Amino acid sequence: MNETHHVTVKEEQNIIDNTRKEVTHIFQVNFFAMCLLNTFPWDLLDRELKSSKTSDVILEILDKTCLNAVCRENPPSLKYRRRFLTELIKRHEMLEAEPLDALYEALGEVMCAQERDTCYKTYLLPTGDAVSLAENVALISEGTTGLVTWEAALYLAEWALENPHIFKNKTVLELGSGVGLTGIVVCRSSSPTKYIFSDCHPTVLQRLRDNVTNCLTNRHCNSVQVCVEQQDWQKVTDEQLRRIHADTIIAADVVYDPDIISCLVKLLARLFNYKFQESHPDVYIASTVRNPQTYDCFKTELEKAGLKHDIIKDAVTQVFPYNRVSTIEMIKIHA
Numbered sequence: 001m002n003e004t005h006h007v008t009v010k011e012e013q014n015i016i017d018n019t020r021k022e023v024t025h026i027f028q029v030n031f032f033a034m035c036l037l038n039t040f041p042w043d044l045l046d047r048e049l050k051s052s053k054t055s056d057v058i059l060e061i062l063d064k065t066c067l068n069a070v071c072r073e074n075p076p077s078l079k080y081r082r083r084f085l086t087e088l089i090k091r092h093e094m095l096e097a098e099p100l101d102a103l104y105e106a107l108g109e110v111m112c113a114q115e116r117d118t119c120y121k122t123y124l125l126p127t128g129d130a131v132s133l134a135e136n137v138a139l140i141s142e143g144t145t146g147l148v149t150w151e152a153a154l155y156l157a158e159w160a161l162e163n164p165h166i167f168k169n170k171t172v173l174e175l176g177s178g179v180g181l182t183g184i185v186v187c188r189s190s191s192p193t194k195y196i197f198s199d200c201h202p203t204v205l206q207r208l209r210d211n212v213t214n215c216l217t218n219r220h221c222n223s224v225q226v227c228v229e230q231q232d233w234q235k236v237t238d239e240q241l242r243r244i245h246a247d248t249i250i251a252a253d254v255v256y257d258p259d260i261i262s263c264l265v266k267l268l269a270r271l272f273n274y275k276f277q278e279s280h281p282d283v284y285i286a287s288t289v290r291n292p293q294t295y296d297c298f299k300t301e302l303e304k305a306g307l308k309h310d311i312i313k314d315a316v317t318q319v320f321p322y323n324r325v326s327t328i329e330m331i332k333i334h335a
């Protein structure tokens, strides 16, 4: 019997449809997280345009990005949308097809509007749910790094999605929460009893409160008790720590400046040495290793404070789009 399988017209159409769905989905995920435009799969789009000989895929992308309801409500920055639409128009022009009115109308709309300091980045969860956070356009502003989501926060959130048991029915304290991505994902996916977001910077705290209020409504996690606290690692009191009584402590990208390492380690040592807690908390810290010297200094300080650590090497499923070139290391600290 001849076992050669000839691809039927229907199967071929299915392959084409799936490829198109995949391309439009990647464009949507990258657009809402405001990924660099050169990380978009433009070559796949070009191929799709050439093979289908229609502009349909461009219209689908437009529908899933600039014209999508999420974009109307929580838009990426104007500059970003302008550059995105300009690139989309360029790709479409290469097809030598009739100009698409919808593309030019969308560009016209963003050309007239006025840029703001704040934009929205939206991260899509595996359930399809969106987490839209108000973030600053600049990586550092108002003297803080806390107004944007950093890669280690996205990594820690991906790890949390795969390890809900670490958080389920626990009181979780997050140090240096920034705009709140990790905690919001944990609260939406892992059913902690209580989640305490914390930071020291007043503008960051205000932004954090807004994001937490918008992203953690009763619809998302009605059983989690959520609060946002001002907590400076240098000033946090025994009374505050006693009241929080955390089972699990997490932090992302808090080891970036040699000046703050010593007060962070002192706080961690206090958390381990408290008599009021029958058992030690579980402490997980995810860090982007930008400067190996700074990171080594953190580990040396941990050792000096009598704290040991294990490197967590779990592979995580990639959920969020971010630059995975830099090394991100997660450690679990123990006494």
Ligand SMILES: C[S@@+](CC[C@H](N)C(=O)[O-])C[C@H]1O[C@@H](n2cnc3c(N)ncnc32)[C@H](O)[C@@H]1O
Pocket (backbone or CB within 6 Å): 144, 145, 146, 147, 148, 149, 150, 151, 152, 153, 154, 175, 176, 177, 178, 179, 180, 198, 199, 200, 201, 204, 231, 232, 233, 234, 251, 252, 253, 254, 256, 260, 263
């Ligand atoms: C690089 S950002 C990381 C924010 C967030 N965890 C993320 O990864 O997206 C560092 C955060 O640590 C906070 N931070 C720095 N020093 C602190 C201190 N002494 N006490 C409390 N928070 C601090 C900053 O305000 C900032 O929000």
